[in-house]
């Protein structure tokens with residue numbers, strides 16, 4: 010999902026790889042649940058219902074959560090994901106399966122990436138506007154994708170934010186990011202957030218440094234990552 014990269018880098022170590030059709034069905038179902046849970050989150054932060062109704066719903070939600078069986082381990086890469094550079098179904102930024110994600114939809118542009126999304130009341134900072142941490146999250150992710158599309162997937166080591174205007178909730182947003190330079194394993198990236206309606210007014214901007222860990226460091230950080238050249242026959246990412 011939301012991957013602007015080709016997905017030939019099969020990197021998981023999971024023994025059981027479902028076939029392409031199975032992965033597609035799983036991703037579709039994950040996205041459907043994510044959509045409904047995001048709607049639940051929105052209703053949760055908007056509701057003016059009375060305490061009795063809130064407690065009744067809380068009980069019902071506890072019952073629903075109990076139906077979600079199985080537990081992915083902390084560093085396990087989901088079978089529906091490809092890391093790095095592919096689908097991240099549960100990313101808190103782009104993941105269509107994540108109740109936390111707006112979700113941001115990222116596409117490749119000439120010389121960078123563009124992300125689109127709208128924030129909801131769950132992402133509120135000042136009343137009616139987005140939380141500054143959410144803006145940083147949108148920029149960090151988009152800038153990370155800009156690195157990845159430039160062939161240098163990396164981790165953020167520095168992110169400098171400038172908040173120029175408040176980011177309105179419930180407006181279509183456009184997040185742009187592009188690589189401005191590289192130096193060894195360091196990638197310098199810039200990004201901005203505007204509304205789609207007024208792309209000339211920058212609401213928030215960022216400059217960041219990302220670092221591609223060396224292979225040994227990457228394997229230590231991400232035990233689910235295979236040594237270069239390894240393959241588990243991973244599937245193409247569904248959109």
Ligand SMILES: CCCCC/C=C\C/C=C\C/C=C\C/C=C\CCCC(=O)SCCNC(=O)CCNC(=O)[C@H](O)C(C)(C)COP(=O)(O)OP(=O)(O)OC[C@H]1O[C@@H](n2cnc3c(N)ncnc32)[C@H](O)[C@@H]1OP(=O)(O)O
Nearest residue numbers: 093094150153154157162163164165166167218220222227
């Ligand atoms: C093949 C594996 C690839 C792994 C990529 C990982 C993630 C990307 C995944 C998918 C890509 C797709 C989309 C991207 C989506 C989202 C992006 C979200 C990004 C994040 O949400 S990520 C979480 C927050 N992030 C961290 O959790 C990082 C914590 N960090 C570390 O784990 C280490 O930092 C590490 C491993 C990154 C590097 O460690 P290291 O030991 O390999 O590197 P070292 O320290 O040698 O620094 C090397 C050069 O960076 C310079 N440098 C260091 N720090 C600096 C700073 N602050 N400012 C300016 N320059 C700095 C040094 O000065 C030196 O420069 P020089 O070589 O010129 O001296």
